[in-house]
Amino acid sequence: xxxxxxxxxxxxxxxxxxxxxxxxxxxxxxxxxxxxxxxxxxxxxxxxxxxxxxxxxxxxxxxxxxxxxxxxxxxxxxxxxxxxxxxxxxxxxxxxxxxxxxxxxxxxxxxxxxxxxxxxxxxxxxxxxxxxxxxxxxxxxxxxxxxxxxxxxxxxxxxxxxxxxxxxxxxxxxxxxxxxxxxxxxxxxxxxxxxxxxxxxxxxxxxxxxxxxxxxxxxxxxxxxxxxxxxxxxxxxxxxxxxxxxxxxxxxxxxxxxxxxxxxxxxxxxxxxxxxxxxxxxxxxxxxxxxxxxxxxxxxxxxxxxxxxxxxxxxxxxxxxxxxxxxxxxxxxxxxxxxxxxxxxxxxxxxxxxxxxxxxxxxxxxxxxxxxxxxxxxxxxxxxxx
Numbered sequence: 164x165x166x167x168x169x170x171x172x173x174x175x176x177x178x179x180x181x182x183x184x185x186x187x188x189x190x191x192x193x194x195x196x197x198x199x200x201x202x203x204x205x206x207x208x209x210x211x212x213x214x215x216x217x218x219x220x221x222x223x224x225x226x227x228x229x230x231x232x233x234x235x236x237x238x239x240x241x242x243x244x245x246x247x248x249x250x251x252x253x254x255x256x257x258x259x260x261x262x263x264x265x266x267x268x269x270x271x272x273x274x275x276x277x278x279x280x281x282x283x284x285x286x287x288x289x290x291x292x293x294x295x296x297x298x299x300x301x302x303x304x305x306x307x308x309x310x311x312x313x314x315x316x317x318x319x320x321x322x323x324x325x326x327x328x329x330x331x332x333x334x335x336x337x338x339x340x341x342x343x344x345x346x347x348x349x350x351x352x353x354x355x356x357x358x359x360x361x362x363x364x365x366x367x368x369x370x371x372x373x374x375x376x377x378x379x380x381x382x383x384x385x386x387x388x389x390x391x392x393x394x395x396x397x398x399x400x401x402x403x404x405x406x407x408x409x410x411x412x413x414x415x416x417x418x419x420x421x422x423x424x425x426x427x428x429x430x431x432x433x434x435x436x437x438x439x440x441x442x443x444x445x446x447x448x449x450x451x452x453x454x455x456x457x458x459x460x461x462x463x464x465x466x467x468x469x470x471x472x473x474x475x476x477x478x479x480x481x482x483x484x485x486x487x488x489x490x491x492x493x494x495x496x497x498x499x500x501x502x503x504x505x506x507x508x509x510x511x512x513x514x515x516x517x518x519x520x521x522x523x524x525x526x527x528x529x530x531x532x533x534x535x536x537x538x539x540x541x542x543x544x545x546x547x548x549x
Contacts, residue, residue: 175294175354180302182352183294184309186246186287189345191313192320193253194280196338197222199321200261203331208266221270223508225277226284227501233282234289234497237357242290245282246353250346252279254339261331281504284310285497290354292485292496301435303478304426311420357493368498370489375480378540379503381533382476384510385446385469388530389415391511393466396523401459414463415470422474435479436545443538446472447531454527476537477503483544 205215229249237245256276263269287306295302317338324334368376393411397403403410430438449468452461484499485492517526 175297178352179290179294179354180298182349183287183291183306185345185349186283186290186353187306187309188313188316189250189342190280190283190287191310191315192317192345193250193257193283193313193338193342195314195317196257196321196335197260197276198318199325200331200335204260204263204269208263208269210266214266218266218270218273220508221273222277222280223504225274225279226281226504227508229278229281230285230497230501230504231494233285234493236282237286237289238491238493239357241353241355242286242293242357243350243353243355245286245357246290247346247350249279249282249286250342252276253283254342257339258332258335261335285500288481288500289357289485289493289496292482292492293354293357295482296485301427301430301482303482304423304430304475307478308420308423308426311416311423315416315420368490368495368502371487372484372490372495372498374540374543375484375487376499376502378537379477379480379499380506381530381537382473382480383503383506384513385450385473385530385534387507387510388514388527389466389469392514392518392523392526396453396527397459397462400523401457401462403459403462407459410463411466414467418467418470419474422471423478426475426478430475430479434545435482436541438475439479439541439544440538441541442472442474442476443534443536443541444472445469446476447534447538448472450527450531450534454524454531472534 233245256272259272291306321334394408397411398405398408446469449465452465484495514526
């Protein structure tokens, strides 16, 4: 049986590291596969933009509720059991999303899909904390790079299948089969135990965990602003043709992925505290370039700097959450992940409100100021991170 009480075997080694890379890839791959399918679901159910926005919130709600629960389940039953269950839930619900014929069915399925995605994301981070600690060297940036690569591959795969006239259902089924195949290659080396310690199902973050969670909120807010507002800003403020408006996010995502691929070596050389300081400053500077300097080419450079600066911040903060002593690890990591995800969800809406009240440039400058706060936090966190 998958669901049995966890026990602690020998410490993780090379194959456990490989399985963690695969888990991160699957998490990004499965989550991003939904993005190209959204217009088809909207048309099938006949939703307006406002109703679609409300329905899509169910995905975030499922993730936010599932993350703390998955932390407790991981401590009790082990990472392997939760990873397999979460991936199975995603494989089951993703094809169902493509055949939903009512708003209520779509909303309920999105909630379950979000629960699977959130559980998978949270549990991969918990396993990554354990594996990184056992290795004795930084590995978290490399793990998160596989999430970014998985996201690119997942979205691209569905887009290619759709372009070859595959139905949305068959495209989603292809993704599910890919997830099953990848999980079958990795599941033998998923950890059969989780973080040690006892804690409640839900816990309000406190102390250093709350501090780290707020920092994650800001970084994810920044990522959300790049995802949802970069194209709008470049077209409406910088006059870029709509066909090229996506280049801002491409620059951001490409530099973030490259930064994570080389991030472990950089962290090992300079230390986590210094990288938080430098990353926050670079990201803040890039966003200031976007907001203040005319010219779309400068805007692309700015978004590239934002991606490079943010690349290693979340991996470092997840490691810090796993290493602190104020709260149990299996409670702290989900709490920080949940706060970060809340920033991804709430950030774009907050920027829209600020843009309505002032301007998009002003909204971006406020986010840049928050990133300066993240940079300054590096001096505080240096005493807790090596």
